[in-house]
Amino acid sequence: xxxxxxxxxxxxxxxxxxxxxxxxxxxxxxxxxxxxxxxxxxxxxxxxxxxxxxxxxxxxxxxxxxxxxxxxxxxxxxxxxxxxxxxxxxxxxxxxxxxxxxxxxxxxxxxxxxxxxxxxxxxxxxxxxxxxxxxxxxxxxxxxxxxxxxxxxxxxxxxxxxxxxxxxxxxxxxxxxxxxxxxxxxxxxxxxxxxxxxxxxxxxxxxxxxxxxxxxxxxxxxxxxxxxxxxxxxxxxxxxxxxxxxxxxxxxxxxxxxxxxxxxxxxxxxxxxxxxxxxxxxxxxxxxxxxxxxxxxxxxxxxxxxxxxxxxxxxxxxxxxxxxxxxxxxxxxxxxxxxxxxxxxxxxxxxxxxxxxxxxxxxxxxxxxxxxxxxxxxxxxxxxxxxxxxxxxxxxxxxxxxxxxxxxxxxxxxxxxxxxxxxxxx
Amino acid sequence: xxxxxxxxxxxxxxxxxxxxxxxxxxxxxxxxxxxxxxxxxxxxxxxxxxxxxxxxxxxxxxxxxxxxxxxxxxxxxxxxxxxxxxxxxxxxxxxxxxxxxxxxxxxxxxxxxxxxxxxxxxxxxxxxxxxxxxxxxxxxxxxxxxxxxxxxxxxxxxxxxxxxxxxxxxxxxxxxxxxxxxxxxxxxxxxxxxxxxxxxxxxxxxxxxxxxxxxxxxxxxxxxxxxxxxxxxxxxxxxxxxxxxxxxxxxxxxxxxxxxxxxxxxxxxxxxxxxxxxxxxxxxxx
Numbered sequence: 018x019x020x021x022x023x024x025x026x027x028x029x030x031x032x033x034x035x036x037x038x039x040x041x042x043x044x045x046x047x048x049x050x051x052x053x054x055x056x057x058x059x060x061x062x063x064x065x066x067x068x069x070x071x072x073x074x075x076x077x078x079x080x081x082x083x084x085x086x087x088x089x090x091x092x093x094x095x096x097x098x099x100x101x102x103x104x105x106x107x108x109x110x111x112x113x114x115x116x117x118x119x120x121x122x123x124x125x126x127x128x129x130x131x132x133x134x135x136x137x138x139x140x141x142x143x144x145x146x147x148x149x150x151x152x153x154x155x156x157x158x159x160x161x162x163x164x165x166x167x168x169x170x171x172x173x174x175x176x177x178x179x180x181x182x183x184x185x186x187x188x189x190x191x192x193x194x195x196x197x198x199x200x201x202x203x204x205x206x207x208x209x210x211x212x213x214x215x216x217x218x219x220x221x222x223x224x225x226x227x228x229x230x231x232x233x234x235x236x237x238x239x240x241x242x243x244x245x246x247x248x249x250x251x252x253x254x255x256x257x258x259x260x261x262x263x264x265x266x267x268x269x270x271x272x273x274x275x276x277x278x279x280x281x282x283x284x285x286x287x288x289x290x291x292x293x294x295x296x297x298x299x300x301x302x303x304x305x306x307x308x309x310x311x312x313x314x315x316x317x318x319x320x321x322x323x324x325x326x327x328x329x330x331x332x333x334x335x336x337x338x339x340x341x342x343x344x345x346x347x348x349x350x351x352x353x354x355x356x357x358x359x360x361x362x363x364x365x366x367x368x369x370x371x372x373x374x375x376x377x378x379x380x381x382x383x384x385x386x387x388x389x390x391x392x393x394x395x396x397x398x399x400x401x402x403x404x405x406x407x408x409x410x411x412x413x414x415x416x417x418x419x420x421x422x423x424x425x426x427x428x429x430x431x432x433x434x435x436x437x438x439x440x441x442x443x
Numbered sequence: 444x445x446x447x448x449x450x451x452x453x454x455x456x457x458x459x460x461x462x463x464x465x466x467x468x469x470x471x472x473x474x475x476x477x478x479x480x481x482x483x484x485x486x487x488x489x490x491x492x493x494x495x496x497x498x499x500x501x502x503x504x505x506x507x508x509x510x511x512x513x514x515x516x517x518x519x520x521x522x523x524x525x526x527x528x529x530x531x532x533x534x535x536x537x538x539x540x541x542x543x544x545x546x547x548x549x550x551x552x553x554x555x556x557x558x559x560x561x562x563x564x565x566x567x568x569x570x571x572x573x574x575x576x577x578x579x580x581x582x583x584x585x586x587x588x589x590x591x592x593x594x595x596x597x598x599x600x601x602x603x604x605x606x607x608x609x610x611x612x613x614x615x616x617x618x619x620x621x622x623x624x625x626x627x628x629x630x631x632x633x634x635x636x637x638x639x640x641x642x643x644x645x646x647x648x649x650x651x652x653x654x655x656x657x658x659x660x661x662x663x664x665x666x667x668x669x670x671x672x673x674x675x676x677x678x679x680x681x682x683x684x685x686x687x688x689x690x691x692x693x694x695x696x697x698x699x700x701x702x703x704x705x706x707x708x709x710x711x712x713x714x715x716x717x718x719x720x721x722x723x724x725x726x727x728x729x
Contacts, residue, residue: 065660068559217705244705250664253453254699254707261446261700274561274656281654284571285582308563312571440571 053101054109055373057082057360058129060140060150062117066248067142067273069304070352074142074165075112076343077353081360082108083339093332094390095365102368108360111135115146117247119219122146126153136373137162139359142352143272144168145219151179158375160382162363163403164356167297168223172404178379180399182355182362182392184408186224186296189319190231190268193294196317196412196424197266198235200292204435208291212241212264214255214279216272221247224270224296240264247275252282260288269295277305280312284440291436294318294412301351306415314417315437319410320351321393323420325430326411332390351410354391362387362397445578450700451693456585458692460647463592464665465672465684466599467643473679474616474636476535477527480542483666484549485641489515489648490657491553497564497652505568505587508649512642519641520634527637528630546666553659561658569653584653595646596685599639603681612636616679644669671715677728687726690714 062071089097115122137160147166154161169185200206215221241262276299295318370381387397394407412424421431489511496507530538572583603609614622676683698710
């Protein structure tokens with residue numbers, strides 16, 4: 018071999034060894050001491066039929082990071098008054114797009130952990146994605162903060178590094194049934210039968226299961242069980258099935274573009290039950306509500322936040338101001354705000370643990386109650402399995418394009434309009 | 444009985460849309476033996492054209508579908524001139540992969556320009572309107588799309604079977620070299636066929652924003668169903684694609700209503716497999 022080439026090779030090997038020793042190699046840790054940064058990965062559906070929701074969730078995490086990394090004395094949330102955590106560490110986000118697909122989400126979780134070397138993950142909006150992505154995180158002993166996925170199954174796995182902020186569809190189902198009972202008592206509504214429409218996914222199937230359980234416990238008969246494949250070209254047979262069975266009430270777990278198609282198809286088929294209550298779905302998306310106009314009115318759903326909750330959560334306004342700069346003026350919704358809370362609570366835990374050992378931080382997350390002015394409950398407390406036991410939501414109704422608080426009554430700011438106004442009388 | 448008729452009507456109306464989307468694909472496939480993987484993306488772009496004309500200029504989809512048709516005609520002709528032209532005479536896989544690349548390109552352009560957000564056109568002339576026949580409800584946007592489908596597919600059929608241009612197309616489809624020896628400008632035929640195929644799906648996409656949200660993924664399932672219609676109907680048979688489209692729509696609606704909504708696409712793809720096994724050349728193929 019040429020002498021000069023041999024010497025060059027020796028230099029390359031030497032430099033490679035130096036790089037590895039300094040921590041610039043492929044196995045470099047996520048916590049880079051020299052730069053004092055903590056890499057956190059986000060996985061949301063940034064493309065696909067629920068992309069609007071995913072993009073807002075990502076913007077919410079970015080907003081929280083901006084609050085954590087910089088001094089914001091005007092913001093009344095923990096860590097806002099200081100810059101960074103652990104004496105100057107800044108959080109750096111690495112984003113990934115799940116497309117709303119479990120396999121893609123899982124692959125992205127693996128990439129973020131193995132190639133990007135993130136210290137923890139936040140995501141993934143779709144329960145179907147959160148499930149495999151959090152398995153990847155658990156195996157790698159990385160904390161997975163789940164803001165808005167609502168499938169109760171996620172926190173029934175007894176995982177050590179998984180933490181979920183949002184209420185589950187199990188608790189929401191019980192709340193919805195309580196609303197029906199309240200209407201029967203208060204308005205003599207005569208609601209006896211229930212229909213369930215849901216997308217055929219982890220989220221939808223589990224929501225339907227919990228709905229049927231809660232309905233049976235509450236004495237309601239489920240007369241229509243309508244699952245459908247997300248991204249369908251039409252929802253005619255789904256709506257015709259509901260119409261044929263004519264339930265008094267319908268619980269919906271329909272996301273994104275499918276939600277608008279469902280509403281429009283019901284209008285075409287001239288079908289409306291007395292009441293429709295939605296899980297975390299297209300109903301909570303303020304953009305869809307605006308685009309559907311009057312057709313979106315009188316539908317109901319649970320929500321952890323909407324701009325109409327401002328009087329209950331005064332700390333949100335200053336944070337929302339930053340959020341709006343990232344979303345073109347769109348405010349927080351019940352899902353995106355949970356992702357911001359997930360980031361803020363994780364940062365608080367790191368600060369309290371005074372360590373970047375995932376085991377220590379996970380332990381601290383489990384053992385403490387966290388102040389959370391961006392949560393409806395005001396506090397966050399994780400119980401076994403990682404569920405936030407203090408997660409709360411309010412049942413709202415869209416009236417004139419505004420989310421009005423309806424139930425529980427003590428938190429209401431408007432009277433329920435019941436039954437839903439027929440399509441031709443709007 | 445009323446339920447059955449309602450489901451049948453819904454299925455036929457959906458099927459006519461599938462048929463219109465499939466007709467364009469069938470034409471290109473039949474004449475040029477090119478599988479256009481970007482067909483679903485043509486539909487998506489037509490929907491965007493119609494949406495933006497409605498949103499920015501207040502033009503209703505009933506009018507803007509003409510602009511969508513013209514736009515996709517031009518896009519189709521350009522696709523041939525700039526891409527497919529260079530794959531003629533090469534292995535068939537070349538054209539297939541080229542159109543696959545085009546599909547990805549178009550989808551990502553729309554993702555980049557319009558974001559993945561879904562867009563809904565409000566207050567259209569047909570949006571939410573219905574006709575009632577006794578207890579039966581016929582949605583106006585789907586009815587208009589169905590009538591349009593009949594008209595366009597009928598016109599294309601007449602164009603191919605009853606005009607000098609159509610005979611030239613048939614001659615080109617049978618034997619390109621012989622057609623050229625007879626003085627037919629086959630290059631021009633190919634450009635026009637790609638354009639007309641595009642226009643069919645462009646018109647279908649143009650009217651769809653009356654009832655369907657627009658987003659970069661919207662064309663994917665329609666494109667897939669169009670392939671099934673063409674394969675089921677028989678490659679190159681426009682009446683075959685039309686009937687297969689209606690059959691797909693009706694099977695989808697009946698299976699969705701009488702078995703379970705989640706079963707509707709299983710039934711459609713099951714039917715497709717059955718046809719492929721029992722009659723590989725398709726229902727009307729030769």
